[in-house]
Amino acid sequence: MQAARSIAMLAALGVAMPGLARDYAEVQRSSVYVPVRDGTKLAVNLYRPSDKDKVAADKLPVIFVFTPYRARFRDKDGAIKEVALDDRLALRSLIKAGYVVAVADIRGKGASFGRRHGFQDRTEARDGHDLVEWLARQSFSSGKVGMIGCSYLGGTTFHTATTAPPSLKAVFVGASDLDKYAFVRRGGITAQFNTRPAEPLSDDLASLPVDGDRDSAQLQAAVQQHAKNTPMAALWYGMPYRDSVSPLTGNAFWKEVGVYRYLDAIRRAGIATYFWSNWQDEPTAQSILSAANMKGSKFLAGPGSHCVPPPGFDFTGEVVRYFDHHLKGVDNGIAAEPRATYWVEGLDGKGGYVRSNILPGESAKPIRWFFDAGRSGTARSVNDGQLGTQTGKAGTDRFTVRYDLPPADYFAFWAKPMDDKGLSYTSAPLAKATKLIGYPVVRLRVSADKPDANIFAYLDQVAANGTTEVVAFGRLALSHRKTGKPPYETMGLPWHSGLRTDVAPLPPGQQADLAIDLTPVSRVVPAGARLRVTIAGADPRQRNLKDIEQKPAPVITVQRGGTRASWIELPVAD
Numbered sequence: 001m002q003a004a005r006s007i008a009m010l011a012a013l014g015v016a017m018p019g020l021a022r023d024y025a026e027v028q029r030s031s032v033y034v035p036v037r038d039g040t041k042l043a044v045n046l047y048r049p050s051d052k053d054k055v056a057a058d059k060l061p062v063i064f065v066f067t068p069y070r071a072r073f074r075d076k077d078g079a080i081k082e083v084a085l086d087d088r089l090a091l092r093s094l095i096k097a098g099y100v101v102a103v104a105d106i107r108g109k110g111a112s113f114g115r116r117h118g119f120q121d122r123t124e125a126r127d128g129h130d131l132v133e134w135l136a137r138q139s140f141s142s143g144k145v146g147m148i149g150c151s152y153l154g155g156t157t158f159h160t161a162t163t164a165p166p167s168l169k170a171v172f173v174g175a176s177d178l179d180k181y182a183f184v185r186r187g188g189i190t191a192q193f194n195t196r197p198a199e200p201l202s203d204d205l206a207s208l209p210v211d212g213d214r215d216s217a218q219l220q221a222a223v224q225q226h227a228k229n230t231p232m233a234a235l236w237y238g239m240p241y242r243d244s245v246s247p248l249t250g251n252a253f254w255k256e257v258g259v260y261r262y263l264d265a266i267r268r269a270g271i272a273t274y275f276w277s278n279w280q281d282e283p284t285a286q287s288i289l290s291a292a293n294m295k296g297s298k299f300l301a302g303p304g305s306h307c308v309p310p311p312g313f314d315f316t317g318e319v320v321r322y323f324d325h326h327l328k329g330v331d332n333g334i335a336a337e338p339r340a341t342y343w344v345e346g347l348d349g350k351g352g353y354v355r356s357n358i359l360p361g362e363s364a365k366p367i368r369w370f371f372d373a374g375r376s377g378t379a380r381s382v383n384d385g386q387l388g389t390q391t392g393k394a395g396t397d398r399f400t401v402r403y404d405l406p407p408a409d410y411f412a413f414w415a416k417p418m419d420d421k422g423l424s425y426t427s428a429p430l431a432k433a434t435k436l437i438g439y440p441v442v443r444l445r446v447s448a449d450k451p452d453a454n455i456f457a458y459l460d461q462v463a464a465n466g467t468t469e470v471v472a473f474g475r476l477a478l479s480h481r482k483t484g485k486p487p488y489e490t491m492g493l494p495w496h497s498g499l500r501t502d503v504a505p506l507p508p509g510q511q512a513d514l515a516i517d518l519t520p521v522s523r524v525v526p527a528g529a530r531l532r533v534t535i536a537g538a539d540p541r542q543r544n545l546k547d548i549e550q551k552p553a554p555v556i557t558v559q560r561g562g563t564r565a566s567w568i569e570l571p572v573a574d
Contacts, residue, residue: 024049024056024096027085031072031210033113033218034104036130043111043210043222044131045071047084047091047101048140059142061327062100062135065091065149066128066156070110071103072208080208088309089148089174090319097320099327102135106156108229111207113222116229118249119236120155120180120257128160136167143167144327148319150174150276150307151283158290162262164269170326172319174276175283175307178290178488181242181254181498183283187516188240188480188498189454191282192412192541195233201226237544242498260488263293272326273297278304279343280414285439285519291340291359293489298322299359301342301522303351306413310343313353344437346524360522361438361491364571369531371397371425371560371567385425385560387533387568394562397423401453401537401553408540415473415541418458422536423558426462429528436521438571439493440472442533444514445559445566451505452479453554456539457516459568461523462530472518475539478506481514493517511559521571533568 028050033041049056065071065083072082084091084101091101106124108116117123128147136143145167149157154176161171177183184190201223209219230248239246239253246253255261266273273294277287279301291299300318302310309315324330338355345351372392374384385397399422408416442457459472482502486495494515506512525531537556538545560566 024051024098026050026053027095028053028055029082031208033210034131034134036107036127040107040114040127041112041222042104042107042114042127042131043071043207044102044104045082045084047095047103049095049098049100056098056140058098060098060100060140061142061144061146061323062102063091063094063323064128064132064135064145064147065089065101065103065153066106066131066147066160067103067149067153068106068109069152070204070207071105073110073206074208075206087316088307089150089153090316091148093316093320094323097324099323100140102131104131105207108226110204111210111219111222113225115225118230118246118253118257119232120152120159121249121253122256124156125159125163128156129163129165132160132165132168142327144169146170146172146323146327148172148174149176151176158259159257161266161271161273162259164265164271166269168269168271170272170274170323172274172276172322173287173290175278175281175287176290177283177286178260178293179286180257180259182495183286184236185240185498187474187476187496188503189475189477190236190542190544191475191539192408192543195236195543196410197233198229198231233543241500241503243500259290260293263488266294274300274322276300278302278306278308278310279345279520279522280305281307282413282519285517288359288361288520289488289490292362292491297339299340299342301360303343303345306411312343313341342522344435344522344524346433346526349526359491360520361571364436364438364573366441366569367572368567368569369427369533370565371533371558373560385423387425387427387531391565391567392561394564395560396557397560398555398557399423399535399537400555401550403538403545403549403553405538405540405545412541415458415470415539417460417468417470417534418456418536418539419460419468419532419534421538422456422534424532424534426532427530429464429530430525431527433527434525434570435573436523436525436571437573439491439520440518440571441494441569442474442514442516442518442535443567443569444516444535445511445564446478446514447509447511447557448478448506448554449508450550450554451508452477453550453556454478454537454548455514455516455556456536457518458534458536459518459521460532460534461525462532464528468532471523472521474516474518476514476516478512478514479503481506481512483515511564531570
């Protein structure tokens with residue numbers, strides 16, 4: 001810390017020091033095609049810091065971004081959009097702070113050549129490796145490279161790290177997955193992520209051509225190759241089991257794209273890792289597990305939605321400090337700071353960030369809240385069940401799956417209340433505020449009148465004035481109910497194998513025990529609010545809902561009370 005204070009003092013006095021960040025007001029851009037190991041040419045855009053049209057002469061570290069969404073293109077109004085000049089990922093701030101930023105289109109997208117074989121497969125990971133090493137060899141480079149990205153770009157960052165490029169020193173991974181099968185086909189059910197239709201080729205043709213391609217001939221030739229890309233939605237829908245062989249790619253694709261299988265390569269290489277995702281975003285469940293599996297990694301979670309810079313937090317400052325430390329060797333104190341920084345909704349009545357060396361959920365105490373009968377005390381099919389800390393008399397509740405759901409937003413990153421679409425169980429108003437940090441887990445004893453059906457579980461917070469929000473949710477197909485020993489750290493959560501030999505129908509009328517882990521929560525539920533659990537059989541965010549609808553709809557029965565109760569485990573924190 002003394003060194004950090006000394007550096008700050010020298011900077012205030014205007015004393016130049018090696019590796020010390022300085023402000024560059026301008027940017028000099030160039031672009032080039034770079035051939036990777038199989039000869040495929042990938043489009044790389046370079047942004048070098050400059051002052052008054054004079055490019056920085058120093059050898060600088062490089063921040064690399066690898067995107068399927070076009071590094072540089074014209075939008076529908078003709079305006080030029082450039083990933084590197086946007087600060088959502090702190091890229092413009094990094095250039096200003098003395099970094100070269102490189103943004104490349106993945107093969108089969110944007111202005112790059114090649115055919116996209118799959119979604120973040122090993123070909124794409126090795127492409128990232130080759131580009132990292134090419135960047136490290138350039139005359140403007142210090143030889144040290146970092147990567148940053150969120151969502152798909154977070155995935156390309158994580159996957160490139162698994163190839164352990166010698167020059168890659170640090171990565172900042174946002175909203176990506178550790179186990180793609182457990183994310184995309186969670187519980188055997190595909191959801192809205194990754195299943196949207198492929199973008200038309202006209203999107204790629206809107207990319208700006210690489211310098212020197214004045215007549216766009218190379219751009220057009222590259223985009224012609226994109227016509228042979230593997231369709232993403234069909235890829236995911238065509239692999240129902242963890243060990244499925246894709247009919248489109250001819251290999252066990254879930255195995256190939258499971259980052260957890262390659263973590264040792266990152267560890268051996270000593271690549272620093274920082275994981276970020278916000279609480280109103282499904283990938284946060286995977287981001288916490290990624291941090292749990294990478295000793296020494298840092299973790300950040302804000303209150304926002306998908307890839308939104310966390311409000312109320314100096315996100316760009318954090319990113320710059322992180323890379324300053326790992327790529328420039330600046331002793332700025334970030335290494336000594338607590339491992340995790342995350343927002344707690346409702347903290348001190350409003351919400352705020354906490355810093356801890358414990359990841360969210362690692363120290364939570366699971367407390368059971370049981371499903372109980374409605375006010376009438378009888379079996380029912382309406383949403384008036386009760387939720388309490390004591391189990392009641394044995395009984396059953398049943399509902400018919402409803403497919404007449406309101407359409408979801410195209411990018412519905414978060415669920416909406418479903419209490420009128422199935423069974424729901426609501427607590428009495430809480431007598432005191434309760435802090436929930438971690439993963440709720442719903443434990444159900446169920447049966448159905450069909451050999452398979454989908455189960456969706458939601459945890460709601462109902463304010464004293466009746467305002468309701470979904471705070472966690474999860475899903476599981478009856479046929480995928482079998483759990484197994486996970487191949488990575490799951491923080492004690494149930495892990496469903498999804499293997500073909502473990503997936504089995506449930507004979508109609510036969511009861512089975514289900515364990516459904518929900519997305520993580522971080523909030524203080526105030527006194528006077530209620531907690532509600534809803535069990536449904538369909539979710540409007542399923543893009544293929546019309547294709548999988550069963551007629552007649554399944555009838556699902558939930559056992560409650562007695563010795564075979566159904567309940568939710570809430571992660572209560574001190």
